[in-house]
Amino acid sequence: MSHLDNIPSTPGKHKPDKAFRFHSAASSSLSKLTLYSTLFLSVLLIFLLLLSSPSSPPSPRRHLSTGTHHTPLSLSHKLIHKSARPRSTTGHTVLVTGAAGFVGTHVSLALKRRGDGVLGLDNFNHYYDPTLKRARQKILEKAGVFIVEGDINDKVLLQQLFDAVLFTHVMHLAAQAGVRYAMQNPGSYIHSNIAGFVNLLEVSKSANPQPAIIWASSSSVYGLNSKVPFSEKDRTDQPASLYAATKKAGEEIAHTYNHIYGLSITGLRFFTVYGPWGRPDMAYFFFTRDIMKGKTITVYESPDKGSVARDFTYIDDIVKGCLGALDTAKRSTGSGGKKRGPAQLRIFNLGNTSPLPVSKLVGILEKLLKVKAKKKVVPLPRNGDVEFTHANITLAMRELGYKPTTDLEAGLKKFVKWYLSFYLGSKKKSSW
Numbered sequence: 001m002s003h004l005d006n007i008p009s010t011p012g013k014h015k016p017d018k019a020f021r022f023h024s025a026a027s028s029s030l031s032k033l034t035l036y037s038t039l040f041l042s043v044l045l046i047f048l049l050l051l052s053s054p055s056s057p058p059s060p061r062r063h064l065s066t067g068t069h070h071t072p073l074s075l076s077h078k079l080i081h082k083s084a085r086p087r088s089t090t091g092h093t094v095l096v097t098g099a100a101g102f103v104g105t106h107v108s109l110a111l112k113r114r115g116d117g118v119l120g121l122d123n124f125n126h127y128y129d130p131t132l133k134r135a136r137q138k139i140l141e142k143a144g145v146f147i148v149e150g151d152i153n154d155k156v157l158l159q160q161l162f163d164a165v166l167f168t169h170v171m172h173l174a175a176q177a178g179v180r181y182a183m184q185n186p187g188s189y190i191h192s193n194i195a196g197f198v199n200l201l202e203v204s205k206s207a208n209p210q211p212a213i214i215w216a217s218s219s220s221v222y223g224l225n226s227k228v229p230f231s232e233k234d235r236t237d238q239p240a241s242l243y244a245a246t247k248k249a250g251e252e253i254a255h256t257y258n259h260i261y262g263l264s265i266t267g268l269r270f271f272t273v274y275g276p277w278g279r280p281d282m283a284y285f286f287f288t289r290d291i292m293k294g295k296t297i298t299v300y301e302s303p304d305k306g307s308v309a310r311d312f313t314y315i316d317d318i319v320k321g322c323l324g325a326l327d328t329a330k331r332s333t334g335s336g337g338k339k340r341g342p343a344q345l346r347i348f349n350l351g352n353t354s355p356l357p358v359s360k361l362v363g364i365l366e367k368l369l370k371v372k373a374k375k376k377v378v379p380l381p382r383n384g385d386v387e388f389t390h391a392n393i394t395l396a397m398r399e400l401g402y403k404p405t406t407d408l409e410a411g412l413k414k415f416v417k418w419y420l421s422f423y424l425g426s427k428k429k430s431s432w
């Protein structure tokens, strides 16, 4: 018989035996004293805890963070409505996630400038220097775009935003970007690119009316394909990185939400986007920094000693593609979580159609910076990078009116001008 057999399954039904009753009588006054002291101390402790902890009001009343400071909801609401209000009744009302990111900032500005209402959302994470994100936020604030600081995984926050504003569109650009970083921090890709995306779609599908969704997929979904140029009809089932796998998963998830809930969804496969206010984790950006500092850069070459190549695409061209996708997006057909009919589901390549070797990128930077790069050429490591990318953009040209016009040299010239002015205070001012 184990000691557990003496413990009653239901409190109060246990009848103590004689020995137990004797022991109880002898120690009853001591037990009472201990009990009262414990009770008193517990009450005191709870009281002290209540006094010291900040009150955490229920979610609808909590404060929305505006980035640099916390603003009460009432004040945020004013800013939110002002930012999200289109200039005319024909304008769109767009939620831009990842608004303080590279593409997010450019797209938000373009939308606002042409008269659409834009509300930004960004978590200002530290994947790369957040001071750059804060600088982009300042530019957006000047243009009248307000960024709510928060994560796409925060369902309560998203719900608050959707309750406050009837978004016609969501431009979903928040993501964990970067191909190589996926080996260091795989969880962040699942968190943002899968869980965060699902969360956003959940809130969107329940909205009434549902917004149309335009979101950033990636050229990396073509993975190890060797047939070029990459067409939307090609297979995308051999990703070379976890990053690519999460973007591919996003495309399948988009299909599900379109199928079940009638959400109109357009995915855009961006091809190595570069330009002013770009991402410091990308090669063109840190090559510039390192060449300027006289630091050695590592240039990858393919196993056959050929150069690794990318279909580098300039940011202004990408912005036009994003706006084209938004303007041609049809309405979602569902409302309040119920599908009412088939809805639009699209996927487009947004590339430049003229891939160039990374060695060419380095050559252009050397010329623009007037500095000879210290190069170390190494075989492409197994780090998630693919050997080449090349977009077929026929579909985007036809459906979105997409037509890239900036070649790598012209685009890098604008980038270098911005870089020198932003980081070194060069007198040659960049456009914004």
Ligand SMILES: O=C(O)[C@H]1O[C@H](OP(=O)(O)OP(=O)(O)OC[C@H]2O[C@@H](n3ccc(=O)[nH]c3=O)[C@H](O)[C@@H]2O)[C@H](O)[C@@H](O)[C@@H]1O
Pocket (backbone or CB within 6 Å): 177, 178, 179, 217, 218, 219, 220, 269, 270, 271, 272, 273, 281, 282, 283, 284, 298, 299, 300, 308, 309, 310, 358, 385, 386, 387, 389
């Ligand atoms: O097209 C895309 O979808 C992707 O484009 C970029 O990814 P990637 O093309 O790899 O851009 P970079 O990281 O800037 O690399 C550009 C080229 O430089 C090469 N590289 C990179 C780093 C390095 O140290 N040396 C080097 O030669 C890479 O192999 C690649 O060929 C972005 O980082 C991804 O977020 C995006 O999704």
